[in-house]
Amino acid sequence: MTGPDLLAVCDVCLQLIDDGDGAVWCRPETATPEPPDEGQFLIEELLAAPDTRARWRVTHEECAPGEGYRIAVERIRTWPAYLHWTAHLMGKGWLAGTNWADLILDTLDPASTQPGIRPRTARDLGHRHVGD
Template identity: 40%
Template sequence: MSHDLLAYCDTCKAPVADGDGALWADMADVDRTATNTQAWEMLETKQEAGALSFSAGSLMSYPEPARWQVHHSACNPSPDARAYAVEVHRCRSWADLVWWTAHLMGKTWLQHTDWEDLLQETAEAAGTRITPATPPESHR
């Protein structure tokens, strides 16, 4: 079976076969990012003329998003994590990736993850988590 998208394990860097792993986010990391982001906003933003503002320097302390990870089941460093997981066989085509993006956009916590980075890396064939089997043609 040919796939449009391939998944590569963050631990061993080998391809993840269908049924042998998942793309996942640790919900404890997502919760931590959400809490840290709320604290950053309280400390770093100011209300001016009806809009929120912050200094460019304060962006250096903006919390890092929770990272989506790909692992073989045997390589997963946190097998007991409270994870939101998508089995790799459910994310093998561009249509699958679009479907999951639409689905995840309904989750209030998505903004606290690096899903946007994962999509951009995949589209640029620069990703190491989800990568096109053949580089896509971009029409930017």
């Protein structure tokens, strides 16, 4: 066995999270629904607006115990598991009010230095089309 496809790096201490020691989590009740489209916004207004989406966190239990909706790190350590969780979460009405898509895109970015869910082996996708 070669180990998991994905590693979990704590948002707080920036160390790897072992199985049983942490979770990927968010508090969906803090999500702000998308405002209704009531016309044109100035680009400056959009850029200045705070990000009110509920933030997914990846943390050790001892650094910041996960509150709200939790996925134990050992349950999201492979690409198929990550895809499964994404499909599962798409059925939740509150997912659009979170930054789950940002978490996925950051995981896929070979140049990212952010904590979170990281591939064991970074692969440069070279901005090719999906499936290449």
